[in-house]
Amino acid sequence: MEHYALIKQLHMTAAGLSLALFVVRAWWSVRESPRLGQRWVKVLPHLIDTALLVLGVLLMVMLSMWPQHHPWLAAKLVALLVYIGLGTLAIKRGSTPGARALAGLAAVAVFLYMVGAAIHHHPLSWMAG
Template sequence: MTYLILKQIHISCVVLSGSGFVLRGVWTLRQSSWLRRPAVRVWPHVIDTVLLASAVAMAVMSTQYPFSANWLTAKLIGLLIYIGCGTMALKRARHNAQRAAFFAAALLAFAYIVSVALTRNPLGPLAWID
């Protein structure tokens, strides 16, 4: 598989994962019954697994790894923050106000990760300063 195909798969999974997260976040805040559907519970894991596998494959093919490439380290840290905030927003927070705050924080982390990927700069949206 070529790097460009992997990159296209990765970008597609980013769009699907981000869109799915927004939808599940809104459903969580509205306490929708859609969250209990099997597809809603399974597909995010499938998409995120393909997303991670394509990221690892691209890192190996390009020989750019976190802790050696600053922008990939920034993406990894952003990903950990996104996962933590997303988990709180969708599952662990006890009140809707907490869920909403963690949801907003997760969306900001997601936007930061995308901006770092587009600029290949750890400053992300502030890359113009560099």
């Protein structure tokens, strides 16, 4: 547990970077910007999201917090899958700019739900506070 605070801070920083980069990429997708095709735009989000996931799993193991014992953690992991699905619609698979924009907004809402679940340690997220 000696590195807990650092790992938690890195996890939260990666989450913030992940959200910021997602919003930029979703905006570019809605605007049909050629910037989405740049190599760094395709690589950097995967590096950040991998770090975010690895750090989250590391925290879970360090604290011995398992989703089957902590409903808020299980809800957060389910929300992560929803976020990933909405993210692919927002950036790649949405058929129209409007559909991509709607998926992007929904993905941000799900991301904010995950933040609330993590802060309040409750599956009701912000509604639990």
